[in-house]
Amino acid sequence: MLKGKSSSRLYPTGLINSSIWISMKCRDSNSILKRTVLVIGPPEYREKIEPELSNWRCLNCEINQVEQASALIQQFAIRVMLVILENQSHQQIFSSLDYLHGHHPEVKHIALINDSHLQKAQLLFPRFFHDYHHFPVDSSRLEHTLGHAYGLANIAQSRPRTSEHDSPLNELVGDSFAMQQFRQKIQLVAQSSACVLLLGETGTGKDLAAQTIHKLSERSNGPFININCAAFPEHLIQSELFGHEKGSFTGAVCQHKGKIEQAHGGTLFLNEIGELPLQLQAVLLKFLDDKIVERIGANSSFQVDCRIIAATHNNLESAVSEGKFREDLYHRLNILQLESPPLRDRENDAFIIAQSHLGKFSGDTDRILCDEFIAKIKHYHWPGNIRELLNYIERAQILGTDELPNDRKEKSNSGAQRNCKKPSELQEAEIVRAIEDSKHNLSEAAKSLNISRTSLYRIIEKSNLKV
Numbered sequence: 001m002l003k004g005k006s007s008s009r010l011y012p013t014g015l016i017n018s019s020i021w022i023s024m025k026c027r028d029s030n031s032i033l034k035r036t037v038l039v040i041g042p043p044e045y046r047e048k049i050e051p052e053l054s055n056w057r058c059l060n061c062e063i064n065q066v067e068q069a070s071a072l073i074q075q076f077a078i079r080v081m082l083v084i085l086e087n088q089s090h091q092q093i094f095s096s097l098d099y100l101h102g103h104h105p106e107v108k109h110i111a112l113i114n115d116s117h118l119q120k121a122q123l124l125f126p127r128f129f130h131d132y133h134h135f136p137v138d139s140s141r142l143e144h145t146l147g148h149a150y151g152l153a154n155i156a157q158s159r160p161r162t163s164e165h166d167s168p169l170n171e172l173v174g175d176s177f178a179m180q181q182f183r184q185k186i187q188l189v190a191q192s193s194a195c196v197l198l199l200g201e202t203g204t205g206k207d208l209a210a211q212t213i214h215k216l217s218e219r220s221n222g223p224f225i226n227i228n229c230a231a232f233p234e235h236l237i238q239s240e241l242f243g244h245e246k247g248s249f250t251g252a253v254c255q256h257k258g259k260i261e262q263a264h265g266g267t268l269f270l271n272e273i274g275e276l277p278l279q280l281q282a283v284l285l286k287f288l289d290d291k292i293v294e295r296i297g298a299n300s301s302f303q304v305d306c307r308i309i310a311a312t313h314n315n316l317e318s319a320v321s322e323g324k325f326r327e328d329l330y331h332r333l334n335i336l337q338l339e340s341p342p343l344r345d346r347e348n349d350a351f352i353i354a355q356s357h358l359g360k361f362s363g364d365t366d367r368i369l370c371d372e373f374i375a376k377i378k379h380y381h382w383p384g385n386i387r388e389l390l391n392y393i394e395r396a397q398i399l400g401t402d403e404l405p406n407d408r409k410e411k412s413n414s415g416a417q418r419n420c421k422k423p424s425e426l427q428e429a430e431i432v433r434a435i436e437d438s439k440h441n442l443s444e445a446a447k448s449l450n451i452s453r454t455s456l457y458r459i460i461e462k463s464n465l466k467v
């Protein structure tokens with residue numbers, strides 16, 4: 001599944017298969033007046049395409065390193081590129097295009113492919129390509145596409161450059177429609193200071209989304225404080241949130257600043273808000289109304305200015321109707337609501353995320369995702385979402401195995417239900433079995449249950465399990 005590259009390959013900077021760039025020819029003496037297109041690909045294919053580009057000044061070159069392509073783009077003010085996708089590996093194409101796209105976002109890429117490579121190439125389309133054509137090429141259609149792309153690229157070039165590529169939004173990898181919409185909403189929500197309620201299955205990126213909102217907001221220079229409401233026993237959570245004075249209870253050996261206080265001037269992220277005990281819900285509601293904090297055992301109180309983002313994978317409306325969550329608090333938190341989509345609804349995002357994380361885990365970028373591995377990733381249901389995917393990639397790289405957890409290889413709704421249980425729905429026996437299977441490694445057990453480690457600690461404590 002994960003293959004080492006051949007020693008001659010120039011990843012990560014090598015582009016397509018080639019040696020040092022050797023030729024760059026213009027088609028005729030008037031070519032300088034023509035618009036310019038950069039064609040990249042194996043020589044035999046470039047020769048095929050050249051006659052179709054008679055209205056263009058055609059920079060037909062071989063390129064050894066992607067930086068050289070980048071230099072040509074700058075030197076000749078290239079607006080459009082034709083990329084011939086042949087037998088190159090995904091990893092090679094992906095990393096090269098990612099580089100060029102990152103350095104020259106205005107340039108439009110058009111893919112030329114053989115039908116036999118269509119499926120492979122399709123994975124790359126949404127991210128990198130303005131359009132694609134098949135061999136044999138229909139000249140007039142290609143001419144039309146190039147002209148259109150050129151015009152669009154020119155318009156983009158004339159706009160003031162933004163620092164889009166440094167945006168915190170880029171950490172939320174994925175090009176699916178669902179993900180694009182999610183990012184757009186995050187951008188909108190970040191402009192406001194109102195409470196946000198983040199919903200979504202476990203591992204879909206709620207925590208990451210909360211951090212992104214903070215980074216995009218006017219509070220970004222202030223702290224981002226994260227508290228997992230499921231991680232503390234009931235008697236400690238108030239102190240964690242509001243703080244305490246020295247000697248206010250047994251064990252309070254010194255003054256402690258609560259998370260709310262620590263978030264002054266920034267954002268407080270209340271993760272797993274659905275697990276907050278009822279009594280604390282009332283205290284939190286009061287704080288949301290008056291923004292006043294009183295540490296446990298203190299004689300005075302003070303005002304705190306922080307934005308609240310809460311997240312849960314629980315169905316809070318059901319919790320409200322079951323009397324487990326206060327309705328007034330629900331409405332108070334639910335001013336701006338965002339839902340992070342599950343990975344199975346994100347088209348090719350699993351592949352894109354896997355690809356972008358390949359080198360991160362091993363520190364070795366010398367790896368290639370093969371087609372069977374990609375197919376596995378695409379066909380699996382990912383009940384634990386991105387967390388499960390990242391764990392899988394990490395495990396695959398360390399152990400060299402591509403078995404999916406518990407052999408859950410196919411998309412299946414029943415599988416999703418089985419593995420998407422909320423922490424509160426898990427049976428003690430399931431938890432004990434997971435802990436035993438993981439040889440008492442709680443991180444591993446939490447992974448196999450698709451819950452966070454803190455949720456597992458909380459359950460263990462609540463159920464008084466001996467582990």
Ligand SMILES: Nc1ncnc2c1ncn2[C@@H]1O[C@H](COP(=O)(O)OP(=O)(O)OP(=O)(O)O)[C@@H](O)[C@H]1O
Pocket residue numbers: 171172173174200201202203204205206207208209271312313353386387390451452
């Ligand atoms: N769009 C994304 N692109 C890349 N990595 C992501 C993306 N979304 C999430 N991740 C990564 O997936 C992992 C799980 O994400 P996160 O902890 O934000 O999920 P969550 O919804 O808050 O989970 P839980 O409900 O269990 O707390 C993290 O390592 C995070 O960095």
